[in-house]
Amino acid sequence: MNKITELTCIRCPIGCQITVTQDETGKVIDIKGNSCPNGYKYAGNEVVNPTRIVTSTVRVEGGELPVVSVKTAGDIPKGRMMDCMREIDKANVKAPVAIGDVIISNCLGLGVNIVATRNVDATL
Amino acid sequence: MTADRKAKIVIIGGGPAGLAAASSAVKNGTAAEDILIIERDHVLGGILNQCIHNGFGLHTFNEELTGPEYAQRFINIVEEEKVPFLLDTIVVDVSAGATKIISVMNKTDGFFTIAADAVILAMGCRERPRGALNIPGYRPAGIYTAGTAQRFVNIEGRMPGHEVVILGSGDIGLIMARRMTLEGAKVKVVAELMPYSGGLKRNIVQCLDDFGIPLKLSHTVIDIKGKERVEAVTIAEVGPDRKPVPGTEETYTCDTLLLSCGLIPENELSSQLGVEMNRVTSGPVVNESLETSVPGVFACGNVLHVHDLVDYVSEEATAAGKCAAKYVNAGQESEVYRTDAESAGKPASEADKHAADIPIEIIARDGVRYTVPSTIHIDRMEDLQKIRFRVGAVYRDASVVIDFNDKVFRSQKKRILAPGEMEQVILKKSDLEAAPDLKTITIRIEEAPKD
Numbered sequence: 001m002n003k004i005t006e007l008t009c010i011r012c013p014i015g016c017q018i019t020v021t022q023d024e025t026g027k028v029i030d031i032k033g034n035s036c037p038n039g040y041k042y043a044g045n046e047v048v049n050p051t052r053i054v055t056s057t058v059r060v061e062g063g064e065l066p067v068v069s070v071k072t073a074g075d076i077p078k079g080r081m082m083d084c085m086r087e088i089d090k091a092n093v094k095a096p097v098a099i100g101d102v103i104i105s106n107c108l109g110l111g112v113n114i115v116a117t118r119n120v121d122a123t124l
Numbered sequence: 125m126t127a128d129r130k131a132k133i134v135i136i137g138g139g140p141a142g143l144a145a146a147s148s149a150v151k152n153g154t155a156a157e158d159i160l161i162i163e164r165d166h167v168l169g170g171i172l173n174q175c176i177h178n179g180f181g182l183h184t185f186n187e188e189l190t191g192p193e194y195a196q197r198f199i200n201i202v203e204e205e206k207v208p209f210l211l212d213t214i215v216v217d218v219s220a221g222a223t224k225i226i227s228v229m230n231k232t233d234g235f236f237t238i239a240a241d242a243v244i245l246a247m248g249c250r251e252r253p254r255g256a257l258n259i260p261g262y263r264p265a266g267i268y269t270a271g272t273a274q275r276f277v278n279i280e281g282r283m284p285g286h287e288v289v290i291l292g293s294g295d296i297g298l299i300m301a302r303r304m305t306l307e308g309a310k311v312k313v314v315a316e317l318m319p320y321s322g323g324l325k326r327n328i329v330q331c332l333d334d335f336g337i338p339l340k341l342s343h344t345v346i347d348i349k350g351k352e353r354v355e356a357v358t359i360a361e362v363g364p365d366r367k368p369v370p371g372t373e374e375t376y377t378c379d380t381l382l383l384s385c386g387l388i389p390e391n392e393l394s395s396q397l398g399v400e401m402n403r404v405t406s407g408p409v410v411n412e413s414l415e416t417s418v419p420g421v422f423a424c425g426n427v428l429h430v431h432d433l434v435d436y437v438s439e440e441a442t443a444a445g446k447c448a449a450k451y452v453n454a455g456q457e458s459e460v461y462r463t464d465a466e467s468a469g470k471p472a473s474e475a476d477k478h479a480a481d482i483p484i485e486i487i488a489r490d491g492v493r494y495t496v497p498s499t500i501h502i503d504r505m506e507d508l509q510k511i512r513f514r515v516g517a518v519y520r521d522a523s524v525v526i527d528f529n530d531k532v533f534r535s536q537k538k539r540i541l542a543p544g545e546m547e548q549v550i551l552k553k554s555d556l557e558a559a560p561d562l563k564t565i566t567i568r569i570e571e572a573p574k575d
């Protein structure tokens with residue numbers, strides 16, 4: 001029996017409704033309803049190995065703001081989101097921070113860096 | 125009245141809309157130094173600075189960015205082009221006329237005025253205040269709008285509470301449900317008064333479903349316990365009359381209640397200016413050039429109608445910037461673009477005025493709540509014109525129908541239409557020109573026959 005999954009693509013706010021068909025071994029044999037290649041990739045992954053981007057903030061020392069926003073530079077397994085948050089909560093950076101600065105490299109050994117998503121200048 | 129400063133185009137608001145409008149005006153021939161962006165905050169970027177989640181700009185930059193990263197792309201463009209901007213400066217008044225006088229205030233210069241040929245309104249929107257919470261009794265600490273909580277957590281780095289109930293399923297509330305869960309809070313339930321969600325489907329999937337947070341549709345808060353601080357919140361199901369159904373009450377202990385009951389355009393200035401307002405959007409009525417009823421005053425972004433996609437805000441603002449540039453260029457070279465007698469400096473003949481001034485009216489009907497724009501002048505429209513709209517209910521397998529005068533011009537099937545998602549249709553100038561004696565274009569929803 002083929003397995004059919006209805007998904008809402010979360011890659012962008014358009015939120016296409018995608019239908020994924022898998023054969024009895026779980027192999028994806030059909031993907032329909034996506035409007036772009038990002039959605040095709042998302043849907044194929046989501047039924048086999050769901051992943052997410054995590055965004056949060058990290059404390060900044062000596063900055064004009066108390067925290068800097070950060071993200072995982074790539075997808076991590078959905079099940080590891082909370083572990084990843086614990087690592088982010090432990091981190092601390094010194095101002096100035098620029099967009100793209102690596103805050104934690106290879107977080108949890110997942111091969112993904114945590115990077116800054118905002119510029120925070122140092123206080124004078 | 126003599127003004128203290130002069131500019132060709134003044135842009136009110138330095139969020140994504142104002143920034144994209146500025147860069148587009150430069151691209152369309154207005155010198156950067158003739159533009160001035162006025163922002164009341166101490167940084168550019170608008171509300172995106174606190175929207176630290178990802179999912180912005182996939183279609184604009186072909187990269188998935190967070191809010192601050194998306195804003196920075198536009199800030200960089202404006203800085204590279206050397207468009208002047210004033211920060212920590214608030215616009216308190218705008219007066220209409222061939223020359224617009226913008227009154228502003230800041231700490232260093234106090235009160236001063238700026239004369240401009242054109243104004244672009246890009247003030248964004250604000251959240252519906254807690255008055256939306258229609259319950260009697262105490263107002264203990266621990267009740268915040270979702271946007272305020274977003275600023276606390278993402279900019280100031282402090283958590284508003286640890287056990288949370290959210291009223292309203294607007295996007296900011298959904299995003300905050302995930303954000304606070306990731307930070308270790310327990311989000312117990314999201315209650316939504318309407319039978320459908322106010323937010324994007326993707327946010328329900330990734331902010332609630334991913335974390336097992338229940339969404340209760342047709343539910344509202346009927347009681348808040350606690351005198352100093354919120355201690356518990358009671359919600360109940362509502363019937364079709366939106367009144368609570370007895371016996372459906374459920375009480376959740378919590379220390380925080382977030383309100384995410386929608387956004388309203390920030391339009392005090394627009395009303396003072398006397399632009400005609402749309403009662404559905406609470407934003408100005410605009411024509412194909414995104415020009416309001418006051419010639420030379422344009423609007424874009426959330427001040428015009430609330431957007432859920434910043435990509436669309438940038439696109440709309442790019443169009444507004446272009447139209448404003450055209451308006452000021454035309455003012456210098458010829459009077460072709462301007463049809464109002466005032467800006468021509470002499471009364472236009474009645475016949476001239478008539479021909480140019482009667483635009484095609486766009487009518488929203490049968491489930492379509494509003495359209496932006498509301499009118500089209502064929503001679504001024506681009507080859508392709510986007511008409512954006514929202515529907516008033518959830519429709520499955522319905523059609524979006526476009527009528528020219530009273531005849532069906534086109535019908536387009538849609539698998540799903542929902543109030544939370546902005547829709548659009550694209551009109552071709554050649555089609556409008558080919559239609560004989562076109563006076564009205566109607567956008568409406570035709571439901572699939574039930575079997």
Ligand SMILES: Cc1cc2nc3c(=O)[nH]c(=O)nc-3n(C[C@H](O)[C@H](O)[C@H](O)COP(=O)(O)OP(=O)(O)OC[C@H]3O[C@@H](n4cnc5c(N)ncnc54)[C@H](O)[C@@H]3O)c2cc1C
Nearest residue numbers: 137139140141163164170171175214215247248271425426
């Ligand atoms: C609290 C909140 C959270 C949001 N979260 C999201 C989200 O998570 N995802 C999403 O896609 N969209 C979100 N939105 C919608 C978001 O506003 C739009 O996507 C986009 O940022 C709109 O751009 P804008 O430039 O029209 O408005 P804004 O970004 O709001 O910018 C308007 C700017 O005008 C300035 N301004 C206003 N009045 C004056 C004045 N009188 N004088 C000088 N300056 C003035 C303001 O300070 C502000 O910087 C949110 C909106 C709000 C209110």
Ligand code: SF4
Nearest residue numbers: 009012015016035039
């Ligand atoms: S398929 Fe493409 S367009 Fe559709 S939601 Fe996904 S990323 Fe967006």
